Amino acid sequence: MSYRYKVASVFLLGFFIDCINIFMSAVALPSLSATLHVSSSAVAWVGNAYILGLTLIVPVSTWLAARFGSREILTASMLLFAAAVCLCGQADSFHELVIWRFVQGIGGGLLIPVGQALTFNLFHGEQRAKISTLIMAVALIAPAISPTVGGLIVDSSSWRWVFYSNIPFSLIAAGLSWLWIRESKPAELQRPDIKGLLLISAALASLLMGMSLYGGDYPPLAALGFPMAGLIFVAFYLLHYRRCTNAIIELSLLRSKRLSTSIFIYYAIPGVFTGVNLMSIFFLQNTLHFSARLTGMFMILYATGAFIAMTIGGRVYNRVGAKRLFTLGMLLHSAGIATLVLVDVPGDLWLIVSAYSLMGIGGGIGANTAQTTSLMDFAGGDTHKASVIWNINRQVSFSLGAALFLMIFNVLLEPFGPPHAYHATFAIAALVGLLPLLLMNQLNPAKECP
Template structure:
């Protein structure tokens, strides 16, 4: 196998593990909540803790790569991931599960931005569109099959095996990284911006804690304090960033039009979908009476639609342009969410299939186009920094999507008890998704072909 594709294979395996740890664990959350005796608002921290770990460590992954060397860093990340995911399966309390999920996120967060930057630097120019499609296809294979597999595990065994099942794959990734990545010495790099890292972690943690407290307990003082803390930490990082030579996240790169639009689209489509999917899992299992396996199988239709959309989108991107593809993708994804609003009984399976297929088509088209244009203008060091920002945004989008949908669901239950809360939440998600159309006019009508 060509060296470029060996490197790509190692990255894709780690990326695959990251994806299944969002979707495969989600299908088990109703059972985890029952075992740990926690509500839907707090159970979201099984995902939030993992994402918070990713967010904390991703910005220093580039520095660690320079200090340790890429091969050693990738091996260590997968070994840490293996230990943490094993401990998650054995966790006997909710607090311990959350701690180990955070550590698991630390392991995964070391591999993703470094691996993606390495792969993208090996596939310059027009070739990047092809490898980007392969990356996004991997991101679809995981949610296609992992929820179904997770459902089978939960229905016929224990939710703990949802975590244990990761161990062979993470160990395989460690072995392949050692065998296939070229050995290189660590480069001389600047010391990491630990102050900036702490401030960024506090911003996200404050927002998530505030939203969770309000959704779970209606604690208004807590949410105001949490959001205020996030604003203060965010402002502190802004001033810190301007005074620091090597900030942990180079905010100035977000002034790039393509990256900025791609980041916003990712919040509105994949981010919103992650929250919608978690809400739907509880709706299907606790209200409509679906089994975990049956719930997971709807993701097969999502993945099928997304795969078709990505392949077709890649072929017509040069003639239609990124702005048109994103507009179509956002619209189709919103139509899919609207279909969920009309689901009120377990016998409406055709409507559910249509909903997930439509969300898949729209999500695949939007996510793949956003992934392709996000780092199109960057090379070398800026590519590494841009990769960190892009992957941070991807993880934050997932976390905020879950937090937003959980909060809306709780508010509808609390303030509008006469309204069915789940359809109302899906309707809100539709509006949130469509709002992304507002940022598209800033893109050139035909963007991809100008850069290819």
């Protein structure tokens, strides 16, 4: 195997580990919630903590690789990941689990951007397109198979083995990184904006905490204090941004209609789906009493629909344009979510199949179009800055989607009861997923192609 394919293999293995970790753990949340005696809103921090770790470390990972070397950082990231998932499995309390999930996120966040940069620097032209196709394949295969595997693990043993199962893959990735990566330390990079990064992370954590507490067993005013704190951190970041020459988030780039619209779309489709899928997992397992394995298998339908949609969407993008593809993706995705409102009994299996298929097709069209459109207006150094915004947004959308709809469900739970609260939450999610339709006139169909 040539050197560049060795590097690509290390990156793809690490990317696969990150993807299965996100989706496999989700199907175990109802069992984890019951075992550790935590509410459905609190248990969302199993995912939130991981995303916060990723968000904190991704912007500085390239600088760390320049400082200590790519081989060392990639190896350390997977060793840290392996240690963290082991400690997640051994956690005796929910707070321990959340702490180690945060550390696990740091490990995953180190590998992905460094590995991707190394890989893309070794592949050019048509070869880079082939590698991008492999990355997309991993991004679809992992969500398709990991919930089913996670469900089998939960049904046959314990949620703890969902974490333990990551250890062998992480150790293999660490070993291959040490043996195969030969990159020397790059030239010194500009020091990252640590202060800005901490302010953004504090704002995100405060917002997520407020959503988690609101509607639970906490006074509403106390819960609202966290979003207020988040707004204060945002204000501090704005002041910091005006004085900083290397801000972690370059806000001026958001003037690009393509980037800002794509960001909004990502919250409305992948972000909303993350929350809907989490609610669906609890609905199917706790209300309809489906097994964890059967619950996980519906993601195969989602991934299949997404794969077909991405393949077709990529081929017709230049002819059809982002505006039409965005509109079609949102309509199909929200139609799938709305179908879940009609599910009342275990016999409504065909409705669940239809819902996940529609969400997969619509989600595939929307997410792929957003990925393609987001960076079209940038070149040179601005491309890297816009990429930082895009990747932070992508991770944050998952956490906000889960936190938002868990909060809505908890607010509706007491007056409506579980079945109707689930249905109402799905209905609200379907409407929220259509909000970016209001922005479609910003995209000029005649100027979609460069």
